[in-house]
Structures are given as C-alpha cells and as structure tokens.
Amino acid sequence: MPASRLTLALLAVALCGPAQAGITYSGVQDIAIPADFDGIYLDFTDPSDATQFTTSTTASAGWDINFFFGGAAIGTSDTFLPVTDAAATNADVVNVGPQFSQSIDGTGNYPSGFSGSTGHMTAVGGSFTSGVEGYIGFRLNPSSENYNGWMRVTLKDDGTTGIIHDWAWDSMGGSILVGLIPEPGAAGVAGFLLLTCALFQRRRRAASRPGPVVSFDSP
Secondary structure (H helix, E strand, O other), rough: OOHHHHHHHHHHHOOOOOOHHOEEEEOOOOEOOOOOOOOEEEOOOOOOOOEEEEEEEOOOOOEEOOOOOOEEEEEEEOEEEEEEEOOOOOOOEEEEOOOOOEOOOOOOOOOOEEEOOOOOOOOOOOOOOOOOOOEEEEOOOOOOOOOOEEEEOEEEOOOEEEEEEEEEEEOOOOOEEOOOOOOHHHHHHHHHHHHHHHHHHHHHHHHHHHOOOOOOOOO
C-alpha cells in the first residue's frame, strides 16, 4: 500500500476511537403518540441493541415507557427511569436538551420505580414545549445493566399526535452526550478515504498524460 494511503487509513482508525464503541442507536423511528388514554407503549427487548423494540397500544409484560394524550402524560416502569425534577415517584420528567448540552451519567434525580409525569408541559415549571423537540434522559434496566441514554421526542398537549423520534444509550455503562449517535466505524471511514485517494490519484495520472497532437497544415 502506498505511504499516502496507509497514512489515511491509520488516521481514520485513530479518529474513530473507542469513545463511542458502546453507543447503540435506534435510527430515526418517528413513532406516533396517540392523543388518547392508551397512547403507545415501548418495550426495549435487547439492552445491547437499541433497534430491538416492540410497540403496543396496551400494556404488556416488560414495557418500559408509555406516552399518552399526545405526550402530555408519561408513564415509566422500574426498568426505565427518566431524569426528573425531584428524586420522587410521580415527579415531572425534565427536558435534558438541547442536543449536546449535557451528558447523561446517572447523576441527578430519578424515580426509584414505576412513576408518572403530567406536569412536564405545564405553563409553570414544565420544561417541555408543545410541538417543540426535546430530550428525555434515562437509565435503562437500573437493577442490572444500568445504561445511560437519551430519547428525542416532540410532545403535544393540544389534543394532537406527538412523536417519538429516536433514542440511544451506552451499552458499556458509560455516560452519553444528549443527542449523540455513533460515528461511522473505522473500517468504513478508512475505506471511504482510500477510495477518495484512489480516485484522486487516477485523475492526476489522467491529467498528466499528453493529449493527442493536433496540427493544422497550411494549404
């Protein structure tokens, strides 16, 4: 491998270090939150993979979080502890956004088990604004894995449908920056850089080749 290509490959590996190795991301899901009493239940079925989940409009064994009335009300189980404004049952869920504003690391206020929140969108004290994206910080499976994560949502309190956009957590138990998603893997970045380098060198070689000589003879 030419030295220039090797340098680019090593640089790509260095840039994609282990800092994000444990982050698992759902991808954009945009799950609707019905504006009714049942709402939507989410159950994260594999703590090592944020893309593995089920949804239901009725409670089932293992559910983690339940949004209803468009997101104006939130129920959480003992396997999903959201960041709240007090360390108490039925304390209000806090908007931990905007993106990249802080890390979720297990410190702060959380309920100790099953809980509910209805004041997170009130005019006085509520930190979510109806129709505006916000972030829920959480601890997943606190009695076992205890993974720190975030969830991006647009909640509504006007009788219309809210949205659960996406979520992520650190499956190695570390902290996670709000809104952070994994970067492309080192191998993928290195491959892209090598391809770019190869195309650039090919164009250079093509440009350096002499073109056909065209002569114009006088009649």
